[in-house]
Amino acid sequence: MTTAVTEHEVVIPGVAEVTARVSVPATWTTELLEEPRVFVASMPSETAGPFGDNVIVSIERLGDDAPEDLEELQGLVYAQAFATVPDFYALDDRPLDVDGQEGWFRASLQTSPSGVTAINRQVFTRVGDVLITLALTSMALRDREVTELFQQVLDSLSIIVQEGEDR
Incomplete structure (x- = not known):
């Protein structure tokens, strides 16, 4: 399935040294949220039904106490997800090249209180003290x-x- 796409440049204030370029379906709406500071692309409501797909790109500066090793860092994020997200099920969790850099892929399922089951695919990579995440839910x-x-x-x-x- 090839979809017509539009390229977007994602720059997060305060982390200007890292830019992400990503292409999302051309019909989707996009915005840069203030809190949390992320780029969001969403399927239009007229085609989405009760739950639409969305892409989120985050670029965030890590604290001084963040592990240097990407696998260790993602292990902490993974443990936090199991501890805080109700009905979280890991489907896949492994290293994956992200734009020529060491990265990590994770796919998970979770069910909302209303009974909607969503799948979340994420990739992470680190550039110095900056973590870049791309997710599709x-x-x-x-x-x-x-x-x-x-x-x-x-x-x-x-x-x-x-x-x-x-x-």
């Missing part, structure tokens, strides 16, 4: 279609690092 029943969409979005992801930026 959708209804589990659309798994085959969304697997292809996630791969298309992931293949479009590029991470640009501005050398010499003050932090």
Whole structure:
């Protein structure tokens, strides 16, 4: 499934040295949220039904106490998800190249209190003290279609690092 896409440049205030470029379906709405500071692309409500797919890109500076090792860092995030997200089920959790850099892939299922089961696919990579995350959340029943969409979005992801930026 190839979908017409639009490329977006994601720059998060306060982390200007890292930019992410990502292409999402051209018909989706996009915005940069203030809190939390993330880029969100959402399926239009007229095609979404009760639960629409969405892509989220976050670029965040890690604290001084964050592990240097990406696998260790993702292990902490993983443990937090099991501890705080009700009905969290891990489907896949493994290293994965992200735009030519060491990265991590995670797929998980979770069911909301209203009984809607969602699948969340995420990739993470780290550039210095900055963590870049790309996630696609959708209804589990659309798994085959969304697997292809996630791969298309992931293949479009590029991470640009501005050398010499003050932090």
